Amino acid sequence: MGKPIAVSPLSRPLPDLSTVAGVRLSAVAAGVRYQGRTDLMLAEFAPGTVVAGVYTRNACPGAPILWCRQAQTTPYARALLVNAGNANVFTGRAGIQACEDCADAVSAMFDCPPQDVFLASTGVIGEKLPQQRIIDALPAAQAGLDENNWEQAARAIMTTDTFPKAARRDVTINGTPVRLQGIAKGSGMVAPDMATMLAYVATDAKIPQNILQSLLSAGCAKSFNAITVDSDTSTSDMLVLFATGLADNEPVTGPHDPALAEFTEALNDLLLELAILVVRDGEGATKQIRVDVTGADSDVSAHRIALSIANSPLVKTAIAGEDANWGRVVMAVGKSGEPADRDRLSVAMGGTWIAREGGVVENYDEAPVVAHMKGQDIEITVDLGLGDGQARVWTCDLTHGYIDINGSYRS
């Protein structure tokens, strides 16, 4: 699998994890591809758990994505099974069969319909999934189910990740305490090999499925859909939210019910924390980059411009070189295809305006900019001077480490 990869300099320790009522997890070594580590994660959800999901927009998705989209047509989930090492993508009819076999085995274990079983696979693509190894490991996985196994689950789904990723929030709905806790994996935004982005969040809150889906879709837009490592989009990305309802809070009436305000804020915050952890484990990343665009024609336009900047190899390599190269930012704005007027454009790095309304700011103070560029958290702000549209996205720099990881991955 190539040389071992050092832990990202931007890694963060796991937070203090707890349990979520109605959720039990386990992690076992099924030997799908890796040896000497866990590679299979099983989660069991209490009967009545509802589920919301957001899946990759890649037009060539893997078999597990097709499976989950179909499973998503009913509101319930009883189990989640994720393997690392093989993505079960571009595997034709055999890939579908592998999903059916796994879901059948899990549904028999939990005495539930197969469509209440959610599946994911992450790893190499184009190789048939050895589903029998997974099915053979299921009894051990079932025996190991425990409320406290969140960290083990986070580790079992890692591929090129250099650190496990999890987040937790405790809030209330109408005075009833509820918890949100989630795990994620991914280190290229979302590349097809080992770098697929998977995120699973559970809560004990009691929220109808349609409301849960609204909250998740809205939260995803400002978190997982606002990060990019290399502009590549995996065939297997998914973000799934399970609500067991065991907190037994009072019923909520809709996504904008004031009783959900605190929960929604915590969900959005948790999703953003998980998404940023993926960026911070970006392949070869040495710096996290936040791009703010204001004054654009619309929010959609601002988002496209922000992604054009965040995906520009020239911007990303400049930041790796600690160079406040605002000229490349201007280029990236210009190439986005969105409305822009060179003579109204302003660019700041680390809060210092370097260019204002079409020209460099004469004699701007370089010292804070130089100091900012040497740090790990880089902030780029662009004001278009056109309207009220704004957006914020996150990415990481582009370094030799990215080439190392991706130029020799399968060797």
Added chain:
Amino acid sequence: MGKPIAVSPLSRPLPDLSTVAGVRLSAVAAGVRYQGRTDLMLAEFAPGTVVAGVYTRNACPGAPILWCRQAQTTPYARALLVNAGNANVFTGRAGIQACEDCADAVSAMFDCPPQDVFLASTGVIGEKLPQQRIIDALPAAQAGLDENNWEQAARAIMTTDTFPKAARRDVTINGTPVRLQGIAKGSGMVAPDMATMLAYVATDAKIPQNILQSLLSAGCAKSFNAITVDSDTSTSDMLVLFATGLADNEPVTGPHDPALAEFTEALNDLLLELAILVVRDGEGATKQIRVDVTGADSDVSAHRIALSIANSPLVKTAIAGEDANWGRVVMAVGKSGEPADRDRLSVAMGGTWIAREGGVVENYDEAPVVAHMKGQDIEITVDLGLGDGQARVWTCDLTHGYIDINGSYRS
């Protein structure tokens, strides 16, 4: 300017260059930014020379682009002045003034209207162009004008280029011999600092301006608009074609006049040769990559899919690692947003089909693929299995060299 950059392993020697009747060139050291090398190129065209141009689509173009677009509103050109080291981009009113000053000085020298003077600047952006240094160097440039200075001109416009680029074709129009000869610079497709793509082609053919423009626009679509190094688009890109008319061939009636068939083919061929030279000098490039897409919904769709593949960092790093990672090609097709059906998709590398109609070709012969990936010229073919749309684009691999060049460029 950072460490010296080794000559690209994909470099090609200059072809046997000749003269073009009605064109004289010179190269001098104006000291715009570089020391100890020529950095200013002047070309003089015979009175009556007509000109066609294609300019960057970047929404934040440099002042010289604005100047040339305006100059393009009349059919004639008498001179071309190009400096390296400073791009005169994002320089506000001062940038426009610099263009006016330079054009006025050249127009006085040649006793022509300022709008018959074409200008280009390539180099760092956001710094004011020291136009007086250029104007001071003009007498020496004028004194040095000579029909034989094509190589000198090609060298004077280089920035991060590691080798000079030129091409030549000799053909006939209705039996009259005519010549096409051109030079280019560029080594990132077309990045905002030193890597802007500039190309200038001259011919002695007598072709009306509107026909010349049709031929150039069509030829550009299949050459300079079909290459990419890093998906970034310069604020200064331009391709300009000058026709002196001194060959005095019989009049032509339109772009599809059969008398122009040979000329058009030679022009297209020459433009492609120059464009591929830019790819072969791609920053850090060690391999040239040709991407063919067939069976797409339309030619436009095929072109977008081919660019999605050619711009994918994961595809480009895999090829740098000599890995026939067709899974990443599938991912890049899927993320393009264009119609695709995973179960009809086929992928070949070096002419060997690795995946067919949605699955890996069992027991395909790996030996020729492995040998192909070790070469310098990589061919990827994707068949969508949907329709008749096809496209071909060129790019290069993504290596540590790209990071070296772009991560420390201004330091």
